[in-house]
Every structure is written in C-alpha cells, then in structure tokens.
Amino acid sequence: xxxxxxxxxxxxxxxxxxxxxxxxxxxxxxxxxxxxxxxxxxxxxxxxxxxxxxxxxxxxxxxxxxxxxxxxxxxxxxxxxxxxxxxxxxxxxxxxxxxxxxxxxxxxxxxxxxxxxxxxxxxxxxxxxxxxxxxxxxxxxxxxxxxxxxxxxxxxxxxxxxxxxxxxxxxxxxxxxxxxxxxxxxxxxxxxxxxxxxxxxxxxxxxxxxxxxxxxxxxxxxxxxxxxxxxxxxxxxxxxxxxxxxxxxxxxxxxxxxxxxxxxxxxxxxxxxxxxxxxxxxxxxxxxxxxxxxxxxxxxxxxxxxxxxxxxxxxxxxxxxxxxxxxxxxxxxxxxxxxxxxxxxxxxxxxxxxxxxxxxxxxxxxxxxxxxxxxxxxxxxxxxxxxxxxxxxxxxxxxxxxxxxxxxxxxxxxxx
Numbered sequence: 001x002x003x004x005x006x007x008x009x010x011x012x013x014x015x016x017x018x019x020x021x022x023x024x025x026x027x028x029x030x031x032x033x034x035x036x037x038x039x040x041x042x043x044x045x046x047x048x049x050x051x052x053x054x055x056x057x058x059x060x061x062x063x064x065x066x067x068x069x070x071x072x073x074x075x076x077x078x079x080x081x082x083x084x085x086x087x088x089x090x091x092x093x094x095x096x097x098x099x100x101x102x103x104x105x106x107x108x109x110x111x112x113x114x115x116x117x118x119x120x121x122x123x124x125x126x127x128x129x130x131x132x133x134x135x136x137x138x139x140x141x142x143x144x145x146x147x148x149x150x151x152x153x154x155x156x157x158x159x160x161x162x163x164x165x166x167x168x169x170x171x172x173x174x175x176x177x178x179x180x181x182x183x184x185x186x187x188x189x190x191x192x193x194x195x196x197x198x199x200x201x202x203x204x205x206x207x208x209x210x211x212x213x214x215x216x217x218x219x220x221x222x223x224x225x226x227x228x229x230x231x232x233x234x235x236x237x238x239x240x241x242x243x244x245x246x247x248x249x250x251x252x253x254x255x256x257x258x259x260x261x262x263x264x265x266x267x268x269x270x271x272x273x274x275x276x277x278x279x280x281x282x283x284x285x286x287x288x289x290x291x292x293x294x295x296x297x298x299x300x301x302x303x304x305x306x307x308x309x310x311x312x313x314x315x316x317x318x319x320x321x322x323x324x325x326x327x328x329x330x331x332x333x334x335x336x337x338x339x340x341x342x343x344x345x346x347x348x349x350x351x352x353x354x355x356x357x358x359x360x361x362x363x364x365x366x367x368x369x370x371x372x373x374x375x376x377x378x379x380x381x382x383x384x385x386x387x388x389x390x391x392x393x394x395x396x397x398x399x400x401x402x403x404x405x406x407x408x409x410x411x412x413x414x415x416x
Contacts, residue, residue, distance in 0.1 A: 006178045007248040007255045008411075010089025010241030011351050012081045012189075014062075016052045016234065016338060019084055025355040028363040029387035033337045035232050037217040040197070047200050050210055050217035052234025052339030071137065071146060072111030077237035077344075078143035078191030079150065085239035086151060086187065090253055094152060102155030102183050103144040104174035106167030106190030108343035109199060111138035116196040143191055155183050161343070164303075165264075166190055168346025168399035168407035171240060172262035175409075178242050185247070189239035189347040203233060206272075208307050221340075222367045223304035223333035224311050224377040231305040234339030238347035240354075257354040258412040260394070261290025267404030274310055274400055279317035282406035283396065290410035292394055294322045297329065299362050299395040300380075301353040304333025305340055312376035314400065319379045330390075332383040336366040346399040350409055353397040357413040362388040 016034035017024045027034075038051035059068035059076040062083070068076055082103075086093065114137035118130035136142060141159040148157040156177065160170040167190025174188035194200065203209055210230035212220035222228040248255055263285025267278030287293065303314055319326040334352050341348055356362050364383045373382060392413055399407045 002181070003179050004181055005245035006175055006259050007243045007245045007253070008240055008257045008259055008354055009243045009248050009253040009255055010085035010091070011256055011354065012084030012086070012088055012239040013348065013351065014054055014057050014077045014081045014237040015348060016054055016236065018056055021355065025352070025359065028334055028337055028352060029361055031337065031364050031366040031385060033218040033366055035218050035220055035339055037212060037214045042197050047197065049200070049204070050212035050220035050232045052232060054235055070133070072114040072142065074107055074109065074111055074191045074193045075143040075146055077193065077235065078105060078189070079146050081189060081191065081237035081239040082147045082187055085189070085241050089241040091241070098152050099154040100183050101153045101185040102177065103147045103153055103157045104160065104170045104186055104188040105144035105147070106160045106170035106343045106346065107140055107143060107192050108161060108163050108166050109192050109194060110140035110161070111142060112196040112199050113193060114138040116198055147187060151187070153187065162405045163401035163403055164340070164342055164345055165399040165401035165405045165407040166343035166346065167238070168350065168397070168409055169264060171347065171350055171409060172264060172407055174242050175259050175262050178244055184244050186242045187239060188242060189237065190344040191237035192341055192343040193235040194233045194342055195235060200233065209233065210306065219367050221306050221336050223302070223306040223336050223365055224374055224382060225368050225372045226374040227372060228306040228308070228311065230307055231335070232339040234341045236341045236344050236348060238344050238351055240347065240350060255414050257357050258414055259409065260412045261286045261292065261410035263289055263408045265406045267406070269404060272402050274313045275404065276313050276317040276320060278404055279314060279400055279406050280321050282408045283317065283321050286396060286408035286410045292410060294325055296394045297396055298392040299356055300329060300331045301349050301395065301397040302331050302333045303398040303400045304335050304365065306335070310400070312374065314398065315377045315380060326380050329380050330362055330383050330388065331380045332363055332365045334363055336368070346397065346407065350397050353395050353411055357392045357395055357411055358416070360389060360391050362390065
C-alpha cells in the first residue's frame with residue numbers, strides 16, 4: 001500500500017490565552033501561566049481550586065446563538081476551534097466533493113455540564129422533567145457531529161474517549177486515514193470542560209489536584225519540580241486540519257508542518273499508576289511509524305502533569321528509549337502554563353509542538369529551575385524557565401492516560 005505524506009494545513013484554538021496562534025505561542029515561550037483561582041458559590045461546599053478557564057470565549061459570537069444553543073460548552077469550544085482551524089487552512093466553509101473528508105475528535109468527558117444541569121433540576125429544584133435536548137447536548141459525539149454537519153463533511157465522523165489521551169489518539173487515527181488514502185482531509189482535535197461540580201469533586205477525591213489560592217494558583221502546576229503537588233484542570237478546544245500532501249500543494253495551501261508517525265499502547269497493569277515499559281512501546285512505535293531514529297528527535301513535549309508518580313515514570317521512559325542521548329534531549333511540559341485540558345490536552349500540546357518546529361523555538365516548563373528539579377526527574381535536558389531558540393527537525397508529543405493508554409505523535413518541520 002502506498003503511504004501518503006500528511007500535511008498540517010490548519011491550526012485552531014479556543015484557549016485560556018484566546019484564539020490567536022501567534023499570541024498563544026508567544027505566551028508559552030514567555031512562560032506565562034494562564035492558571036487562575038476558581039471560586040464558586042455552590043452549596044454546601046463551594047469549589048475553590050486552581051483552574052484554567054476561557055473567560056473571553058463568547059459562544060454566541062463565535063457560532064451564532066441558534067447553533068450555540070444546541071451545544072454543551074465542550075461542543076461549543078470544539079466547534080469554534082474547528083472553524084478556526086478550517087479558516088486557517090484556507091478552506092471554504094461550504095463546498096461539494098467532501099465525501100472523503102472527515103472528523104476525528106477527542107473528549108474525555110463530553111457534555112457533563114448538560115447532564116449536571118438536568119440532575120440539579122430534578123433533585124435540587126424538584127422538576128419532573130429535564131430538557132428534551134439533554135441527550136444530544138450531553139452525548140460524547142456531539143462536537144464531531146456538529147463539525148461534520150456545519151462543514152458538510154461526508155466521510156467518517158468519530159469521537160474518541162480515552163481519558164487524557166483522547167485527542168492525541170483522535171489525531172493519530174485521523175493521520176492514519178489520510179496516510180492510507182481513505183481520507184483526503186481530516187479535521188481533528190479535542191475539547192473538554194471539567195468544570196461540572198461533580199466532575200471537579202471526583203478529581204479532587206483522587207487527590208491529584210494541585211492546591212492553590214488567589215496568590216499561588218498561577219504557579220500551582222509544577223511539572224518535574226521537587227515541590228510539585230498535582231495537576232490543574234482546564235477547559236478548551238484545539239483543532240488541526242490534516243491533509244493529503246499532494247492535495248495541499250496542488251491548492252497552494254500553507255503547510256505548518258508534517259505529521260509523520262503515531263504510536264499507541266496500553267500498560268495493561270493498573271488503572272491509574274503509569275508504567276514506563278508501556279510508554280516506551282508507544283514511543284518506539286511512533287518513531288518506527290515515522291521512519292525516525294532517536295537521534296532525529298530535537299524536542300519532546302512531555303505529558304508532564306505534575307503528579308508525584310507520573311512525572312518520574314515519563315522521564316524514566318525517555319531515558320530508557322534514548323539511552324545515553326537522553327541527557328541532550330530537550331524536554332518541556334506546557335501544562336505548567338495552560339493546565340491539563342483532559343481530552344483536549346493532546347491537541348493543544350500537538351499545536352504547541354507544531355509551532356515549536358515551525359518557529360524553531362522550544363517553550364519552557366514554567367516554574368522549573370535546576371535548584372527545584374526533582375532528583376527522580378533528572379537525566380534529560382529540561383528547558384528551564386526561558387524559551388530556547390534552536391533549529392528543530394523533528395519532535396514528539398506525549399499523552400499518557402488513566403487506564404494505561406499511551407499515545408505519541410511524531411512531527412517533522414518543513415522548510416518555511
């Protein structure tokens with residue numbers, strides 16, 4: 001089977017920094033945290049935690065009120081990001097001949113706000129019925145369905161729910177369909193909103209969330225640091241347009257980068273405790289799929305959630321795979337700034353990785369210095385505090401999820 005090259009022709013975001021790609025990347029490179037303190041008025045116990053929101057996002061302005069009203073917030077964020085990526089790719093919103101164009105989307109939670117609204121209406125307000133739209137608002141495939149409908153994409157339309165690896169796997173599966181020739185164009189990415197009261201309380205009960213108050217929340221997520229205390233939840237949407245390389249060149253599209261490989265594996269050992277061997281398998285598969293060697297990799301955007309167990313396991317996996325070369329392997333975790341977007345994490349980090357390759361600039365792990373670097377996380381070349389301007393040929397983006405699901409995406413830079 002002939003394998004086609006796959007171009008990345010569109011990037012789109014609804015992020016805590018807004019939707020401008022250049023501004024998003026500049027803020028990451030400056031080490032600017034988007035994490036703020038969330039305080040709700042829920043009773044009897046308000047939420048009080050570091051959180052990353054998108055306060056500037058207006059769904060009515062982005063989508064139009066009639067369409068926005070048919071969506072839970074996760075689908076609003078996702079559809080807006082998808083529209084932005086589509087426009088960035090220079091593709092018209094309407095058109096014919098799109099039966100081989102599709103959508104592959106990731107979400108860990110789906111429409112939990114819609115379901116929680118129904119629960120509150122039934123149990124707190126004493127209503128007898130919930131909205132007749134509750135099912136279509138809450139279903140996990142709502143985002144990809146709306147995207148397909150609005151853009152007239154008649155190919156595959158699928159959603160992936162694989163915890164924190166959801167959108168990385170969505171991107172990888174989209175890549176495979178374009179490379180095989182099954183699809184010409186795939187719109188892919190992810191969106192999530194972990195702000196429902198029950199969801200936030202569930203994560204809190206796991207004891208993996210970083211504490212923080214009004215003064216300290218901005219620095220609450222501290223991957224690889226000895227004083228790290230957990231992850232910070234966030235909302236957002238991120239999308240990429242993947243396109244058959246020849247099709248992109250023929251229409252004169254701008255190409256941000258090339259997605260070259262994808263590897264996925266399962267630790268098959270524990271629901272929440274990661275294992276280096278499983279992560280190494282995914283890393284090896286991604287490199288082999290891309291036809292790359294460890295010596296070709298100039299940057300790794302780490303999963304880096306700032307949990308006690310997860311960070312050293314990921315570093316151990318990189319050291320096992322890269323061997324003596326690990327000490328020269330640049331690694332950073334952008335979650336230190338944009339938080340953990342759960343099902344959208346892989347997509348926003350894929351965009352950060354593509355922009356790093358395009359701009360020849362590696363964003364840092366914020367709040368990390370050589371003095372506070374955990375002993376168990378040493379052995380790679382951490383990009384500390386400040387951006388690093390350096391030529392980049394290829395990079396990896398890691399997503400490692402509860403359930404032992406691992407996904408790694410491999411990207412190549414293209415000449416500008």
